[in-house]
Amino acid sequence: MPLMTPTRPTLLTTLPALPAALSSTRLGIAVLAGAGLLLTACGTGVQGPTGADADGGVDDGDAAVVDVALENCGQEMEFDAAPQRAVGMSPAQTELLVRLGLGDQVVGVAQTSSSELPEDVSAQLGEAEELSDDQPPSREVLLQVEPDFVFAPTSYEFSADQGFASIAQLADAGAASYIATGGCFERRSEGTVEDLFTDIENLGEIFAAEEAAEELIDDGRDRLQGAAELSDGAEPLSVAQVYVEGDTLSVVGGGVEYDIIAQAGGDNVFSPDEDQFDSFVFAQISAEELAARDPEAIVFGVEDTAHEETTREYFAQNHSEVQAVQEDRLIPVPNHHLFPGSLQNIDAVERVADGLYGG
Incomplete structure (x- = not known):
């Protein structure tokens, strides 16, 4: 199993109020994903998924050996094997995993109604299960696909008080939880496009997909440069x-x-x-x-x-x-x-x- 040592984040007791215009159904998904308003609630442990190994994690099989230590949204994470059963908690996260060549490792996709995946991405998903359409999947539904890596746009997707699996609960079940850098609560006001490249680099190391990650980053920087040149x-x-x-x-x-x-x-x-x-x-x-x-x-x-x-x-x-x-x-x-x-x-x-x- 991937070895991870998450540090549980502190639950906020007070949260900033949403502008009324942004709390509507029309923009609800966009604001929750963009704002990351809720930090993970620390819940009780849950039983590991069926098929887990003796340590509570999913059997690695032929997982690539890695030696990765990084910090993500306040938790220290370590991996000694590349994850094999990933879940993308929104289409944006699913697409990024697939663009890194990890389509075969994606076992679940969530919040699918927030946007459509490009056809070439969908074609590479294989047998990935749709876990939810307009909100994060429940704890039970997420654990049914036996993930060992869950990639989310914000910390909201790990809110136990909403019925979702918390970071701690997923760790108990042998799964690492990664939040997009720009979706970290403490970075919400300072988030930049550059945060995307941090995620790509981190995922490349975690999944032993460094070459694909480098290509994505180079392409992204080239496109940003081209956009910047329009205003020269x-x-x-x-x-x-x-x-x-x-x-x-x-x-x-x-x-x-x-x-x-x-x-x-x-x-x-x-x-x-x-x-x-x-x-x-x-x-x-x-x-x-x-x-x-x-x-x-x-x-x-x-x-x-x-x-x-x-x-x-x-x-x-x-x-x-x-x-x-x-x-x-x-x-x-x-x-x-x-x-x-x-x-x-x-x-x-x-x-x-x-x-x-x-x-």
Whole structure:
């Protein structure tokens, strides 16, 4: 079994409140995945999965020998054998595992309705079981596939008080739990696109897939460089990243979303230094505040085509005085492109850069 020595994180007793616009059904998945609001609840131990070895872990078979020690979201992890039965707790995590050449090791996929996997990724999943569609799988369902590695976008997926398996419970069952670096609660405000490369490098070492990891990182950096070159010689455009739900506006002032705009060459009109972002990377604003900031471009998260059309109509009807609306520089980005640990973070940078400077 992979040897892991997780240190249990401390459960928060108080949590920052979500902006009302971001607590709706439409954006619920995106915000939970993006915010990582809940730290893992330490639960009681559970019985190891059927077929576990004498130490409580899954038999390694022909697992590659590795010698890996790393820190992930406050837990120290060690591996002496590459995991053989991985679960991707969202499509973004599943895709990353498959892109590393680990499709045969993926035994379960979760939260599948949050986005569709590319066809070439789905084709490599083999016999992976769908464990859940619109929320993390229950503890019992997850343990049924006998995982030895569970890869999640945030710590929320390990909330025992929600009926999910906690990090401690999975460790008792012989499974390591890895959280995307950008989804760590303590990194939520400072998260960057670069966090994705940390995850790729770590996973490459854990699964003895270093060559594939290096190729993914090199390709990602090349794509980011190409996106950055679109703004060469141009005066940076001012940008606001806005979420619209009904008549409520919320804006981004930190985290990977903020860094995506910076990587694309935009100048965000909201700053992490502002008091309204002290406790969370999202803040509600008034229509008057958006008009006062008067961004030259607006990046807005969307769940689907209908949501994009509704949002465009809202801006046209209510904010015709804003430069971004007047110049039709409105840039939609699918919400799942903003999830921590997602290769789509790079897609988001390219999409924003093209919308700002692509002509």
